[in-house]
Amino acid sequence: MSQGGIRTPIVCVLGHVDHGKTSLLDRIRGSSVVSSEAGAITQHIGATVVPIEAIQGISAGMQKVAVQVPGLLFIDTPGHHAFTTLRARGGALADMAIVVVDINEGFQPQTEEALSILRNCRTPFVVALTKIDRVHGWRSTEKSPFLASFAKQNERVTEFMETRHYEIVGKLSDLGFNSERFDRVTDFARTIAIVPISAHTGEGISDLLLVMVGLAQRYMGEALAVEVQGPGQGTVLEVKEERGLGLTLDVILFDGTLSIGDQVMLATTDGVVQTKVKSLLKPRPMKEILTEDRFERVRSVIAASGVKVAAPGLDRVIAGSPLRVVRGDRDAIGKEIRDEVSQINVTLSDEGLIIKADTIGALEALSKELESREIGVMRAAVGPVSRHDLVDAQTIKAPLYRAVLAFNAPLLPDAQAIVRDGGPDLPQVFQAKVIYQLIDEFVEWRDTEKQRMEQQRFERIILPAKLRVLPGCVFRQSNPAVVGVRVLGGTLRTDVGIVRTDGRKVGHLKTIQSQGEYVHEVEAGAEVAVAIEGATVGRQLDVDDDLYVDLPERHVKVLEKEMLNHISTTAREVLDEYTAMRRRGEPFWGK
Numbered sequence: 001m002s003q004g005g006i007r008t009p010i011v012c013v014l015g016h017v018d019h020g021k022t023s024l025l026d027r028i029r030g031s032s033v034v035s036s037e038a039g040a041i042t043q044h045i046g047a048t049v050v051p052i053e054a055i056q057g058i059s060a061g062m063q064k065v066a067v068q069v070p071g072l073l074f075i076d077t078p079g080h081h082a083f084t085t086l087r088a089r090g091g092a093l094a095d096m097a098i099v100v101v102d103i104n105e106g107f108q109p110q111t112e113e114a115l116s117i118l119r120n121c122r123t124p125f126v127v128a129l130t131k132i133d134r135v136h137g138w139r140s141t142e143k144s145p146f147l148a149s150f151a152k153q154n155e156r157v158t159e160f161m162e163t164r165h166y167e168i169v170g171k172l173s174d175l176g177f178n179s180e181r182f183d184r185v186t187d188f189a190r191t192i193a194i195v196p197i198s199a200h201t202g203e204g205i206s207d208l209l210l211v212m213v214g215l216a217q218r219y220m221g222e223a224l225a226v227e228v229q230g231p232g233q234g235t236v237l238e239v240k241e242e243r244g245l246g247l248t249l250d251v252i253l254f255d256g257t258l259s260i261g262d263q264v265m266l267a268t269t270d271g272v273v274q275t276k277v278k279s280l281l282k283p284r285p286m287k288e289i290l291t292e293d294r295f296e297r298v299r300s301v302i303a304a305s306g307v308k309v310a311a312p313g314l315d316r317v318i319a320g321s322p323l324r325v326v327r328g329d330r331d332a333i334g335k336e337i338r339d340e341v342s343q344i345n346v347t348l349s350d351e352g353l354i355i356k357a358d359t360i361g362a363l364e365a366l367s368k369e370l371e372s373r374e375i376g377v378m379r380a381a382v383g384p385v386s387r388h389d390l391v392d393a394q395t396i397k398a399p400l401y402r403a404v405l406a407f408n409a410p411l412l413p414d415a416q417a418i419v420r421d422g423g424p425d426l427p428q429v430f431q432a433k434v435i436y437q438l439i440d441e442f443v444e445w446r447d448t449e450k451q452r453m454e455q456q457r458f459e460r461i462i463l464p465a466k467l468r469v470l471p472g473c474v475f476r477q478s479n480p481a482v483v484g485v486r487v488l489g490g491t492l493r494t495d496v497g498i499v500r501t502d503g504r505k506v507g508h509l510k511t512i513q514s515q516g517e518y519v520h521e522v523e524a525g526a527e528v529a530v531a532i533e534g535a536t537v538g539r540q541l542d543v544d545d546d547l548y549v550d551l552p553e554r555h556v557k558v559l560e561k562e563m564l565n566h567i568s569t570t571a572r573e574v575l576d577e578y579t580a581m582r583r584r585g586e587p588f589w590g591k
Contacts, residue, residue: 007255009095009096009216009224010096011097012075012123013100019328028048028074033270041317047283048239049073050073051071052069085147086221094123095220098128104164105160106164113548126212128196132149133201141201143201143205145201145538146183151580168305178191179191179194181195182207182211185467188219189219209325225407230255233322235320239318240568247311248310249308249314250408252304253304254304256303257300257301258280258300259280260280260299265328266317266322267321269382270315273313273317274330275311278311278312282296309323317571319362320382324507349377355404355407356389356394356406357408373443376401378396379392385429389404390426397569403429403445403482457558462496465496466487466489466547467487472484478536481539484528489524490570491521492520493520497547499548506534506543509549524552548577560579
């Protein structure tokens with residue numbers, strides 16, 4: 001190495017939503033980013049630099065350690081379980097991880113998901129057992145090391161803590177990890193350290209930072225070694241407009257150096273672009289790059305760090321994609337970027353939705369969440385919603401998939417015009433800044449639409465009914481025959497064929513009159529007058545005859561397979577009688 005060094009370790013923070021990941025980082029950096037996020041859930045990866053001086057200030061025990069690392073760079077990956085894929089990117093990008101577990105709630109499916117990613121990426125991690133201050137009866141001591149606080153607790157609290165601790169140890173063991181409370185660990189390379197903490201009171205935070213720095217120094221020296229003069233490599237976190245700078249990129253630089261004047265290659269929605277770095281702005285230490293407005297201008301940055309890059313031609317750059325400083329074989333670097341971006345992990349179906357998102361990670365996450373709910377994706381792309389997307393959605397054959405889901409992706413003017421003009425074939429467009437909210441809105445629309453379509457379909461299905469011609473109630477013999485009947489079972493509607501119990505046709509029931517008023521349908525037990533076209537009393541029907549509504553075979557199949565739970569008990573009984581009669585009665589039906 002020409003000019004080697006130990007770079008800042010990159011730490012990703014993983015865990016179940018609401019288990020306190022962002023609160024932990026807030027405690028460390030002394031600022032709050034929660035309120036600025038949609039749904040109070042961090043939706044994009046952010047980066048926080050915590051210098052070693054700040055860690056030494058928080059942790060008294062750090063004074064006794066010979067420190068080589070310049071600090072810690074935290075990546076706050078999104079908390080909702082939908083972001084599995086983005087977490088995987090975070091896991092792959094990170095050197096170490098903190099898995100946050102609420103001591104009162106224990107492991108959740110998302111916790112296991114995070115551990116699976118870390119295992120696959122072979123990323124060392126520590127478990128932060130959060131919210132100890134919410135343990136019933138806990139006596140808090142602000143910013144105290146864990147063991148000092150733990151010594152002040154009563155017997156019931158310490159027993160509860162030990163029980164919960166060993167439940168976590170057992171769960172980790174089931175997943176193939178050896179673990180123990182951090183103060184009982186003798187070999188951090190073989191045993192996962194569990195650090196009980198409270199982000200609210202600061203208890204245990206110093207222990208967590210001490211363990212992280214110790215891990216980095218003792219076991220990761222080789223991995224953290226960087227060639228300072230090497231070409232910079234990073235990941236684009238976000239593309240955003242900055243006043244006075246135009247479009248900028250928030251980047252995590254994980255190797256080498258990036259300087260003003262460097263030629264860099266980036267992935268765009270059209271391919272790969274090469275541009276020149278005009279300005280580099282670093283967030284002040286202890287601030288989160290996605291929320292900090294005040295930056296300091298620098299001539300170059302060394303890995304690992306978060307940096308804002310200003311350069312021309314950034315308007316189509318894809319968030320979540322690689323940034324590479326161009327040195328040597330330009331074509332090879334372009335191919336490497338294209339290969340990485342083309343490996344978007346989205347499973348496409350012949351039948352499905354069109355989805356758009358502002359970053360690769362978000363697109364993958366949205367796709368994965370839809371897949372887990374067995375919702376197909378026909379087309380997926382990064383970028384805003386265009387007229388082309390809406391036109392494509394209009395041609396989707398399955399009506400319940402005729403929709404576009406846009407996560408953090410605006411509608412272009414040509415798409416807005418189509419939505420504004422409306423029309424019968426207009427696809428549904430769903431937009432949201434929180435993935436699960438976006439999917440919930442789609443599912444609600446789909447289920448309502450499905451119900452409406454089923455209702456329409458069921459309304460067209462002829463329902464079973466049995467009726468008996470009442471004595472003394474022949475009001476007209478023919479053209480049409482008008483007789484009084486009692487509905488013995490099922491639902492009798494107008495505009496249906498009528499047959500006898502031997503299957504022979506009687507005629508077509510045109511109208512129903514109940515208490516002098518014409519009605520569309522009546523239920524079992526009703527006594528009404530009916531007009532039957534094509535029937536003559538004394539020939540096709542007579543007093544005391546039992547009659548059935550004539551059911552086409554395809555309607556019977558729908559009734560038997562889909563509607564049995566939607567029709568009355570008497571209707572089911574009539575259906576059984578009718579089908580038995582029909583299947584006996586060759587050559588009439590059902591052969």
